[in-house]
Amino acid sequence: MEPKTIKRIGVLTSGGDAPGMNAAIRAVVRAGFYYNLEMYGIYRGYEGMIQDDIKKLESKNIAHVLERGGTFLKSARSSEFRTPEGRKKAYNNLVKHGIDALVIIGGDGSLTGAHLFYNEFGIPSIGLPGTIDNDLAGTDLTIGFDTACNTAIEAIDKIRDTATSHDRLFFVEVMGRDAGFIAINAGIGSAAAATLIPEKKMPIERLVERLKARTKAMKSSNIVIVAEGGKSGGAVEIAEKIKKELPYYDIKVTILGHLQRGGAPSSLDRVLASKLGVFAVEGLMQGKYDVMAGIINNKVVFTPISKAIVGHKEVDEDDFRIAKILST
Ligand SMILES: Nc1ncnc2c1ncn2[C@@H]1O[C@H](COP(=O)(O)OP(=O)(O)O)[C@@H](O)[C@H]1O
Ligand SMILES: O=P(O)(O)OC[C@H]1O[C@](O)(COP(=O)(O)O)[C@@H](O)[C@@H]1O
Ligand SMILES: [Mg+2]
Numbered sequence: 001m002e003p004k005t006i007k008r009i010g011v012l013t014s015g016g017d018a019p020g021m022n023a024a025i026r027a028v029v030r031a032g033f034y035y036n037l038e039m040y041g042i043y044r045g046y047e048g049m050i051q052d053d054i055k056k057l058e059s060k061n062i063a064h065v066l067e068r069g070g071t072f073l074k075s076a077r078s079s080e081f082r083t084p085e086g087r088k089k090a091y092n093n094l095v096k097h098g099i100d101a102l103v104i105i106g107g108d109g110s111l112t113g114a115h116l117f118y119n120e121f122g123i124p125s126i127g128l129p130g131t132i133d134n135d136l137a138g139t140d141l142t143i144g145f146d147t148a149c150n151t152a153i154e155a156i157d158k159i160r161d162t163a164t165s166h167d168r169l170f171f172v173e174v175m176g177r178d179a180g181f182i183a184i185n186a187g188i189g190s191a192a193a194a195t196l197i198p199e200k201k202m203p204i205e206r207l208v209e210r211l212k213a214r215t216k217a218m219k220s221s222n223i224v225i226v227a228e229g230g231k232s233g234g235a236v237e238i239a240e241k242i243k244k245e246l247p248y249y250d251i252k253v254t255i256l257g258h259l260q261r262g263g264a265p266s267s268l269d270r271v272l273a274s275k276l277g278v279f280a281v282e283g284l285m286q287g288k289y290d291v292m293a294g295i296i297n298n299k300v301v302f303t304p305i306s307k308a309i310v311g312h313k314e315v316d317e318d319d320f321r322i323a324k325i326l327s328t
Helices: 021-034 045-050 084-097 108-121 145-166 181-189 204-216 235-245 257-261 267-285 317-327
Strands: 008-013 038-042 054-056 101-106 125-129 169-174 194-196 222-227 251-255 291-296 299-304
Touching (some): 008 021, 021 038, 021 101, 045 084, 045 108, 101 108, 145 257, 181 194, 181 222, 194 317, 267 291
Parallel strands (some): 194 222
Antiparallel strands (some): 291 299
């Protein structure tokens, strides 16, 4: 597409926050300043766009944010943005501030909204994958996924200590409403006895067999990772079923929950967010619209948003197989 002249870029974070979002905002704003653009922060995602929570950003706004978790622009889930009236209000506010391009940092939902908004109003926009879930196509990794996995693994290591001391069976629930990426990584990275993910149903009988085999093999601790919303149920539900089948086990459940969304971003997330932020601004200047900047084989690539959000990104079959081999 023939590039439009861009003077003012608005940047926002939307959906579930993710460690590294601040690093991404900072890179977008720094790159904007480098190219002599004016930069605007749209607070609270699409909700702030609708409610005109929009402010000009200065260099001082992005000082010392790279290393901080969360998002200083704040994030939100906006039901009003799902309506044509809500999106029109949002567009009018952008016009009011003279914002002529957008960088949207968020997950599959946020990018779905971005795609719709671009098609309705044609405002040049680029998406960045910001979600701990890693459930976007067009990128090997999303911003925040690596930190969330590190947090989960660190927590599971601690659970392992006490599980071993008491010969207990733990069910640890990790995040990922519809995506098992954190679960499978945490399972491999923490030597789990089994990993249950939303994408694949593991019959309870198979889990029972696995645990019995491990008892025979005199394993000193057993940790089963369960992705929230998994097909076989959450950690509490599975633990109850297993208790009936294997009453001799001393069973405990830990739900890691939102702690997986916080904390300082890992080096990988900082670098990923920084690279993608710069490419987003350069992409807009080159006329790359309605695309998502992602990383594939360590190179930044632009993928049409329609392709990045389409269908369901599958957990790698090899990862699933590896988790299974290493847990027997
Ligand atoms: N189909 C859609 N149409 C318009 N806006 C959408 C759509 N899906 C999501 N959004 C917007 O994106 C926001 C964030 O989406 P959500 O799925 O909650 O998080 P994430 O972007 O992290 O996946 C929603 O609250 C809504 O404002
Ligand atoms: O913040 P909430 O509303 O509790 O949502 C929890 C969900 O958000 C996530 O942490 C991140 O998902 P999104 O990035 O798609 O928002 C999921 O792993 C989890 O299922
Ligand atoms: Mg999502």
